[in-house]
Amino acid sequence: MLSKGGCPKTMLSIRDALETLEGKWKLLILFSLSEGPKRFKQISRDVPGITDKTLSKELKRLETHQLILREVFNTFPPTVQYSITAHGMSLEKLLDELHYWGLLHRKEIIGK
């Protein structure tokens, strides 16, 4: 595909994806939720270094992009649960590629 390097239409769709997934947290949150529905604290534990403020902001954005679902259960007190949507799961191949490239890059740069 890179042979179509520089093609404006392709540049636009790559930019669309990057702007939606922008930042280092969204894909890590989705990766955590790909294991199954979770509560706020569980996601926070899965994603090292994320603050509650940032997690809450990123969850809202992911919900806006229809990548996750937020559900409130009528317990006392009410419980809130987050789950990945089918559209969110469509990122599986991209997460795969990031995982493999992350390993490759670490080997290339640090040599282990």
Place this chain on the structure above:
Amino acid sequence: MLSKGGCPKTMLSIRDALETLEGKWKLLILFSLSEGPKRFKQISRDVPGITDKTLSKELKRLETHQLILREVFNTFPPTVQYSITAHGMSLEKLLDELHYWGLLHRKEIIGK
């Protein structure tokens, strides 16, 4: 692969990749250079919205990560050329996935 959701080692390699490729410009610059070696102004034209200051900063970072090569030719005045490295080209599949997902997301969200 998402079935291994939440696995810490996979989370780490995804985070490595995201931190290296962080921001919305690096992958667009690499996509532009995948067409062939280019000069500063040519890359700037390919990547809509990027300022010269940002492009210069991102090119330095990409060079540090061994994803591009900067060459100075002994012309008068000297000419500077940027090209993607083999390691940079290893991002081809990731760029493919971003491209396809960008199209899918646009259709899902905007319906066209």
